[in-house]
Amino acid sequence: xxxxxxxxxxxxxxxxxxxxxxxxxxxxxxxxxxxxxxxxxxxxxxxxxxxxxxxxxxxxxxxxxxxxxxxxxxxxxxxxxxxxxxxxxxxxxxxxxxxxxxxxxxxxxxxxxxxxxxxxxxxxxxxxxxxxxxxxxxxxxxxxxxxxxxxxxxxxxxxxxxxxxxxxxxxxxxxxxxxxxxxxxxxxxxxxxxxxxxxxxxxxxxxxxxxxxxxxxxxxxxxxxxxxxxxxxxxxxxxxxxxxxxxxxxxxxxxxxxxxxxxxxxxxxxxxxxxxxxxxxxxxxxxxxxxxxxxxxxxxxxxxxxxxxxxxxxx
Amino acid sequence: xxxxxxxxxxxxxxxxxxxxxxxxxxxxxxxxxxxxxxxxxxxxxxxxxxxxxxxxxxxxxxxxxxxxxxxxxxxxxxxxxxxxxxxxxxxxxxxxxxxxxxxxxxxxxxxxxxxxxxxxxxxxxxxxxxxxxxxxxxxxxxxxxxxxxxxxxxxxxxxxxxxxxxxxxxxxxxxxxxxxxxxxxxxxxxxxxxxxxxxxxxxxxxxxxxxxxxxxxxxxxxxxxxxxxxxxxxxxxxxxxxxxxxxxxxxxxxxxxxxxxxxxxxxxxxxxxxxxxxxxxxxxxxxxxxxxxxxxxxxxxxxxxxxxxxxxxxx
Numbered sequence: 001x002x003x004x005x006x007x008x009x010x011x012x013x014x015x016x017x018x019x020x021x022x023x024x025x026x027x028x029x030x031x032x033x034x035x036x037x038x039x040x041x042x043x044x045x046x047x048x049x050x051x052x053x054x055x056x057x058x059x060x061x062x063x064x065x066x067x068x069x070x071x072x073x074x075x076x077x078x079x080x081x082x083x084x085x086x087x088x089x090x091x092x093x094x095x096x097x098x099x100x101x102x103x104x105x106x107x108x109x110x111x112x113x114x115x116x117x118x119x120x121x122x123x124x125x126x127x128x129x130x131x132x133x134x135x136x137x138x139x140x141x142x143x144x145x146x147x148x149x150x151x152x153x154x155x156x157x158x159x160x161x162x163x164x165x166x167x168x169x170x171x172x173x174x175x176x177x178x179x180x181x182x183x184x185x186x187x188x189x190x191x192x193x194x195x196x197x198x199x200x201x202x203x204x205x206x207x208x209x210x211x212x213x214x215x216x217x218x219x220x221x222x223x224x225x226x227x228x229x230x231x232x233x234x235x236x237x238x239x240x241x242x243x244x245x246x247x248x249x250x251x252x253x254x255x256x257x258x259x260x261x262x263x264x265x266x267x268x269x270x271x272x273x274x275x276x277x278x279x280x281x282x283x284x285x286x287x288x289x290x291x292x293x294x295x296x297x298x299x300x301x302x303x304x305x306x307x308x309x310x311x312x313x314x315x
Numbered sequence: 316x317x318x319x320x321x322x323x324x325x326x327x328x329x330x331x332x333x334x335x336x337x338x339x340x341x342x343x344x345x346x347x348x349x350x351x352x353x354x355x356x357x358x359x360x361x362x363x364x365x366x367x368x369x370x371x372x373x374x375x376x377x378x379x380x381x382x383x384x385x386x387x388x389x390x391x392x393x394x395x396x397x398x399x400x401x402x403x404x405x406x407x408x409x410x411x412x413x414x415x416x417x418x419x420x421x422x423x424x425x426x427x428x429x430x431x432x433x434x435x436x437x438x439x440x441x442x443x444x445x446x447x448x449x450x451x452x453x454x455x456x457x458x459x460x461x462x463x464x465x466x467x468x469x470x471x472x473x474x475x476x477x478x479x480x481x482x483x484x485x486x487x488x489x490x491x492x493x494x495x496x497x498x499x500x501x502x503x504x505x506x507x508x509x510x511x512x513x514x515x516x517x518x519x520x521x522x523x524x525x526x527x528x529x530x531x532x533x534x535x536x537x538x539x540x541x542x543x544x545x546x547x548x549x550x551x552x553x554x555x556x557x558x559x560x561x562x563x564x565x566x567x568x569x570x571x572x573x574x575x576x577x578x579x580x581x582x583x584x585x586x587x588x589x590x591x592x593x594x595x596x597x598x599x600x601x602x603x604x605x606x607x608x609x610x611x612x613x614x615x616x617x618x619x620x621x622x623x624x625x626x627x628x629x630x
Contacts, residue, residue: 072602081602130469144567151466153569154445160566163600165559166483178598244480251475252459252567254468283493285478287387287396 002063004312005050005102008304009033010111011070011085016049017302018057019309023122025302027056033086042088047101054102065098065106066312068114068304075156078108107315111135112159113150114307115297116143119259121310123298128256132249134161135262136242139175140183144253149314162187164245186241188264191217195234202230221268235271242272243279250292251285261297269296317378319627320365320417323619324348325426326385326400331364332617333372334624338437340617342371348401357403362416369417380413380421381627383429383619390471393423422630427474428465429622430612431458434574436625438613443571447564449476450577451557454490455498459568464629477502479560501556503579506532510549517545536583550586557587558594565607566600576612584611 001020008015014036017028029052036042054062069089072081077093080086098106108114116133125131131145140162144151152158162183163176171180172193184190192215199207199215208228210219223231242265246258258280265272277294284292299306316335323330329351332343344367351357369377384404387396392408395401413421423429431448440446446460455477459466467473477498478491486495487508499505507530514522514530523543525534538546557580561573580587592609599607614621 128469146466151461154443154571155569157600157602158567158569160569160600163566164479164563165481165598168481168555168559176600178600240483244483248479248563249567251478252473252564254470254473254475256469283480285472285475285491285493287472 003057003060004309005054005062005065005104006305006308006312007046007050007065007067007098007108008111008114008308009046009067009069009086009089010304014046014049015305016046016053017305017309018053018062019306021063021313023118023306023309025305026058027053028302028305029053029056036086037088042086043092043094043097047097050098050102062102062104062312064104064312064315065102066114066308066310067094067098067106067108068111068308068311069108070111072157073108073110075107075109078106105312105315107311108308109150109156109311110141111304111307112141113143113152114311115261115303116145116159116259116307117150117310117314118299118303118307119261119297120145121148122306123303124259124295125257126298130253130255131257131259132161132246132253132255133159133259133261134242134246134249134265136187136260136265137262138188140187140245140262142249144255161245161249164248166241166244182241182245186238186245188217191220191234191238191264194237195220195231198230198234206230217264218267221271224271235268236275239272239275240279243276244283246276246294247280247284250280255292258292258294259297260294261303266296318372318375319624320369320377320380320419321620321623321627322361322365322380322382322413322423323426323429323623324361324382324384324401324404325619329361329364330620331361331368332620332624333368333377334621336378336628338433338621338624340620341373342368343617343620344368344371351401352403357401358407358409358412362412365413365417377417377419377627379419379627379630380417381429381623381625382409382413382421382423383426383623383626384423385426387472388423388425390422390424393421420627420630422626423623424465424471424626425456426619426622427456428458428467429626430576430618431460431474431574431622432465432625432629433614433618433622434576434612435460436463437621438618439574439610440572441613445568445570445572447476447561447568447570447573448474449557449561449564449573449575449580451502451575451580452577453503455502455560455577457564459570476560476564479563481556481559497556497560501553501560503532506535506549506553506579509552510535510546513545513549521545532579533582536586539586550583551590554587554590555594558591559598561591561609562595562599565595570607573607573609574612575609576618581611 083090167180174184482495489499
C-alpha cells in the first residue's frame with residue numbers, strides 16, 4: 001500500500017503524518033504552529049517534522065506529499081496568497097522545496113478543500129457523489145466535492161459559504177468587510193458576539209453573568225445545556241442562520257449530502273443538528289428538500305491530515 | 316455544417332427551428348403554446364412543428380433533436396416531473412417519440428439550463444469557462460455551466476438561485492412555500508407585489524396612481540424612468556436583492572462571468588445593471604470581487620432555440 005506524506009498546517013497546530021491510499025493514518029506528529037518558528041526557518045522545520053513522520057511510519061519514501069494551508073492558495077506553486085496566522089508562508093512557493101525534500105510530487109490547497117475531500121472520500125460523505133462540506137469554527141469555510149474531486153471554481157475560491165449575506169440591511173460586520181454574512185452571525189466569534197449583545201440587551205437580572213471578555217461559543221453552549229433561556233435562544237438563532245446557509249447551498253448546488261465539521265459545529269452538535277435539520281427541511285426548495293442528509297464529520301482530529309493526503313492523491 | 320432540430324417549449328410560446336453546430340439559426344417557427352392543443356395531441360402537433368422547421372431549413376435530416384421544457388425534467392426519458400403550464404406533458408416520456416419521429420438522438424432539459432448553455436457557448440458567456448446564468452422573469456431561475464457542460468448537481472436540480480432565502484424572518488411568501496426567497500422579492504411578480512405594498516403604505520397623495528390589479532414590473536419601470544421616487548426605490552431594492560443573490564452565487568461557485576437574462580432583467584436593464592453591479596462589488600467576498608463581469612444576455616429571443624440545440628450537441 002502506497003503511503004502519502006500529509007502536512008496539515010493550521011493557525012494554531014501543525015500535524016504531519018503518513019496516510020495510505022485508503023485513508024488509514026500510519027503515523028501522526030503534532031506541534032504548535034508557533035514552534036515552527038524555532039530555529040528561524042518555518043519551512044525547514046516543517047520539512048523536518050515531515051521526515052520524522054515518515055520515519056515513524058517505517059521510513060519508506062512517500063508516493064506524494066500533500067499539504068493543507070490556513071488560507072487561500074495558488075495551487076501551482078503552493079503559494080499562500082494571504083496567511084494571517086502564519087505570515088512567514090505568505091507568498092512563499094512551497095511546492096519546489098517539498099518536492100526536493102521528499103523526492104515526490106507535492107500538492108496542496110486551503111484546509112477547507114482538503115477537509116471536504118477527506119470527508120467525501122473517507123468520512124461522512126463516503127459513497128455520495130456530490131458532497132458539500134461546511135466547517136464552523138472561528139470562521140465558516142467550506143468545500144465542494146463532485147465525483148471525488150474538489151469543485152474549485154474559476155479562481156480556486158469556491159465554497160465560501162460563510163460569506164453568504166443573510167441580512168441584506170444591517171447585521172454584524174464581518175472580517176471580510178461586508179455586513180450580515182453567515183460567518184459574522186454563526187461562526188464561533190459570531191455566536192459569542194450575539195451572546196454578548198443579547199446579554200447587554202437583556203432586562204436587569206435575567207442575563208447569565210458571563211464575563212464578556214472570555215465569552216466563547218463553548219461558554220454559551222454550556223449555559224444552554226444548563227437550561228439558560230438566553231443561551232438557548234442564541235443557539236436557536238445560530239441553527240436558523242446555519243440552516244438557511246445550508247438550504248441556500250443545497251438550492252444552488254443540489255448535493256447528495258452535506259457534511260458539517262469544525263470545532264463549533266462538532267462541540268455543539270447536540271444543540272445544533274436537530275434544529276438545523278428542521279430549518280433546512282422547512283426552508284429549502286421543496287423539490288430539493290427530499291432527503292439531503294446533514295451529517296457530522298466522521299474523521300475527527302485526523303481530517304486535516306487525511307485531507308492533505310487526499311490532495312496528494314488527487315494529482 | 317450539421318443542423319440540430321431545436322424545440323423550445325415555453326408556458327406561453329413554442330418555437331421550433333434548425334440550429335447549426337456553431338449556433339446559427341437556419342429556421343424558426345413560433346406558435347402560442349395553447350395552439351399545441353389544437354387536434355387534441357400536443358406532442359403530435361409539436362412533432363409537426365418540428366418537421367415544418369426542418370422543411371423550412373431545406374429538409375435535411377437533423378444530427379440530433381434538443382428540447383427545452385418549462386419545468387423540472389427527468390432527462391433520461393425526457394419526462395417532465397412537474398408541468399404547471401403544460402399539464403399534458405407532465406409525466407409523458409418525450410425522448411422515444413422524438414427519436415422515432417426525427418430518426419436521431421433526442422436530449423433535453425429545463426429551459427434555464429438550456430439558456431445557460433446557449434449563453435455560455437454562443438452568447439455573453441462565450442470564452443468563459445465557469446458561467447453562472449440567471450433569468451429574471453415571472454420567476455427567477457438559473458443554470459451553471461462549467462467547461463461547456465451544465466453542472467446539474469446530484470438530482471439535476473442545481474441553479475435554483477431564485478430560492479435563496481434573503482430575509483431569514485418574515486419576507487413575502489414564495490410560490491415554493493418558503494418565505495423571503497429572492498424570487499418572491501425580485502421576480503416580475505415579486506417586484507409588482509413590493510410596488511403594490513409600497514403604494515399602499517405611501518402617505519396620501521404621494522403614491523403613483525397605479526391600478527393595483529394590472530401592476531406589473533414594466534409599469535413600475537416606466538414610472539421609475541419618469542422620475543417617480545417610489546418606483547425608483549422599488550427598483551433600487553430589486554437591485555439590492557438581485558445583487559445579493561448574485562454575490563452569494565459568486566461566493567459559492569466562483570464563476571468567471573455572470574449572465575443575466577429573462578424578460579424583467581432585459582426590459583429594465585437600464586434600471587438594474589448599474590446598481591446591481593455596485594451591490595455585487597460591495598457585498599461579495601473581497602477576493603472574489605476582483606472582476607466577475609455581470610453581463611446581459613446576448614442571444615435575444617433565440618436563446619431558447621439555441622439552448623435546445625446545445626442540449627442536443629451536449630450528448
